[in-house]
Amino acid sequence: MKIAILGAGATGLTAALRIAQQTSSKVTVFEKDTFLGGHASTFQINGTPIEKGYHHWFTSDNKIIDLMSELGLEDKIGWHESSVGTVFNSKTYDFMTPLDLLRYKPLSINNRILLGLSSLKISKIKNWHDLENFTAIEWLNKNVSSEIYKAFWEPMLIGKFGEEHYKEVGMPWLWGKMNTRFKSREGFFSKEKLGYPTGSFDIFFNALSKKCEDLGVKIHLNSPITQIKKNESGTLTLNMNDGETLQFDSVIATVPSNVFDKITIGLPHSYKEKLQKTRYMSAVQLILELKNQLSKYYWLNIADRTFPFVGVIEHTNLVHQSVYGNSHVIYLSNYLTTQSPLYKLNENELLQKYLPFLNQINPNFSKDWIIKSHFQKIPGAQPIIESEYSRKMPSHETGIENLVLGNTSQIYPQDRGTNYSVELGEKLAELVMKKPINN
Ligand SMILES: Cc1cc2nc3c(=O)[nH]c(=O)nc-3n(C[C@H](O)[C@H](O)[C@H](O)COP(=O)(O)OP(=O)(O)OC[C@H]3O[C@@H](n4cnc5c(N)ncnc54)[C@H](O)[C@@H]3O)c2cc1C
Structure with missing residues (x-):
């Protein structure tokens, strides 16, 4: 055959x-x-x-970890403690453990506890089919306060699916995302570990x-x-x-x-x-090689929608910069439709738009930290997973x-x-x- x-x-x-x-x-x-x-x-x-x-890989990514073993490469996976932060109203907050959540000032103390409980509630849902008929927004509006929704979930959904599509995203997508992250921790209070193969x-x-x-x-x-x-x-x-x-x-x-x-x-x-x-969102990645570390976080969620990008992934906070000739490597990440005005900008235009916001992340940042920039547009990067998606x-x-x-x-x-x-x-x-x- x-x-x-x-x-x-x-x-x-x-x-x-x-x-x-x-x-x-x-x-x-x-x-x-x-x-x-x-x-x-x-x-x-x-x-x-x-x-x-x-x-990166999560510790729960069993299929690919098993395949790496089958290929004789299991010991090439480096497991590194991840560090997560969130930027809200131009301030950066640690966002790694339940204790960090309790210190997350953009929410009232009551809502910090409720946000933790709502995340736990999502992760405990066994039968995601029960969520099929809900968009993420419909479910969240029924189950969390509007303060929690506005300060946490909405920026996250807009970040991934843009103003154009975030309202259509089905709740099972959010369930799947949360579940992967929860499964990647050894315990509720432990930090997340992420895997990255030595040699990429x-x-x-x-x-x-x-x-x-x-x-x-x-x-x-x-x-x-x-x-x-x-x-x-x-x-x-x-x-x-x-x-x-x-x-x-x-x-x-x-x-x-x-x-x-x-x-x-x-x-x-x-x-x-x-x-x-x-339908798909395209990923637009502006990658900077810097002389210095931008922040202490591997993964920085931008929950502040005045920023023109949705995430800063400082790869060299997971893998040491010596691997990259001592350049600190950051991805300034966006998911955009091809119609989005930002999508139409070239590398330099995008860089000029992003630069002032890097100072809000690190006030010491200056343009001369940039050794080199790289630009990657990845079409079909993220499918838009709507409600009732099994049927669609x-x-x-x-x-x-x-x-x-x-x-x-x-x-x-x-x-x-x-x-x-x-x-x-x-x-x-x-x-x-x-x-x-x-x-
Ligand atoms: C920005 C970004 C970040 C991500 N982060 C992670 C992460 O942290 N961890 C993780 O595990 N995954 C991550 N992913 C997802 C991961 O990359 C994908 O799930 C995976 O690579 C998809 O593999 P695939 O083979 O299904 O599709 P693809 O990798 O898209 O492969 C399809 C192939 O088909 C080829 N092709 C297209 N048209 C034709 C044609 N006409 N003839 C012949 N060939 C054709 C394409 O060139 C491509 O090589 C990320 C993806 C993106 C975009």
Whole structure:
């Protein structure tokens, strides 16, 4: 049996590995870019690879941790204590333990306790299906005071989904997000630990692709697929951008839903409709190499909506700056729609807009701290997960026999992450391996 996989990210490469391990099928991976890793791919700072968008693992990310072990890389995962802060009304507060919550001055003492209790309540909900009919806002408005909502949850939702979309986000998404973070702590009062592979996420993708190739998988980079079409015989034809066409018995697509809709001929109308309703936010990351540390936090939530960015992730507060030639590396992170005025700014315009706000985080910051800036725009970074999403989410079965789809818009109710992409890759492999061989 000949199987094609579109995309050499975590989902596509995991699917390739599992099929190659369990069958004698001929597996070929087509990747449009010249590199592996998709959303978790890297660029270099002083010769060291680092992700285009901040990346780490939670201790509860069992699937990917197990796969790292299988690849012989378990001891390459460094587990580091994370440090979290929140900026509200231009002031920064520690936000790591329940005690920090009790010191969080933007809320009255009563509401600090209630915020802790409401977070705990969300994490204790066992059956997230009960939340399906609620948007996050509807549920929060019923369950927390408006002061808590305004000072904490609303800025967080606007930060991730923008003014345009935050009201549509379903409560199960928030449940999934909170649950992952709670599971990543050893106890209620303990600090969160986060994992980062020594040598970047590249070591995972390099080892995974090597293992695939050792098992006979062919991986073609720089090979965008421009069309998928079913043939009368039941096989599928893939068109390459140089005009070449190739035949396969089964195809696994791990491309975003909008791309899949564009390149696939003959999808049922109802399936196309679901693909077309899937919307994504783009990630816009301005990455600065600084001479000095900006703050003591790895993760700084910006709950102050006068700031033009939503998070500052100081990577070198997780991994030592000596790894990056002593540059302190910060991601100034935003999730934006392509229509957003901020999305349209170039690197320098964005930098000029952001600079005054860095002084609010650290009054000693000055422009001459900047050694170098880097700019990454990541399309399709965050699917917008609405209420009643189970009903709206496209299934893996596409309505075209032997053609399945798996991408981040089908990870639910957990928030997208490489751990869930590994799980998804395994699920897609199972689906394809169960299928009868044509003719
Ligand atoms: C800013 C940001 C921060 C993140 N932080 C974390 C984190 O801290 N921890 C974590 O675990 N995860 C994180 N994630 C999520 C994680 O990166 C994704 O969940 C994961 O990489 C998705 O893998 P994938 O293989 O499903 O999709 P992708 O990585 O998007 O892979 C799909 C591949 O398909 C290719 N492709 C597209 N069209 C075609 C075509 N026509 N032909 C051939 N190939 C095609 C693409 O080039 C891409 O390589 C983050 C993501 C972003 C954007």
